[in-house]
Amino acid sequence: TVGHTLEEQAALRPEDGGPTDAGTLHEAVVEAGTYPHLAATLPALTSTDFTAHFEFGLRLLLDGLRAVRR
Template sequence: MGVLREAGFADEDVCTVVNCTAGHTLEERAALVPDDGVPGTADTLRAGVPPESHPHRDATLPTLTDTDFGRLFEYGLGLLIGGLRARH
């Protein structure tokens, strides 16, 4: 947080980065050790909501259910940093 604040980023920007980072960590943890002990899958998401009512969600299921959390974290952090650079 200090590095971003000292670089002149607004507190809202800093907290957004922190929240996204923490959220990703919680999501990864939940996927690895779900409450019910059964890992979630694309089929679990499909069963909860019919594809015809949410076609975009259904089309993006391979990405939504990707478990390469290291790659996803790096991508998301890069996206956030790129957006911050563009605004700063």
């Protein structure tokens, strides 16, 4: 929860390297031909849909706990 909040707050401050700068930097570093799997993750890595990020992470944790409990 704390990590998610820090990530969201950092993205809301574009002057400090927020989503626009991060997206451009990621795209410049990752070449689709050299790293196709990493390039495929760029939409998720540069997305600012933090509600979806949080729900995805929470779902992973809960599913993992359910799997261990069985």
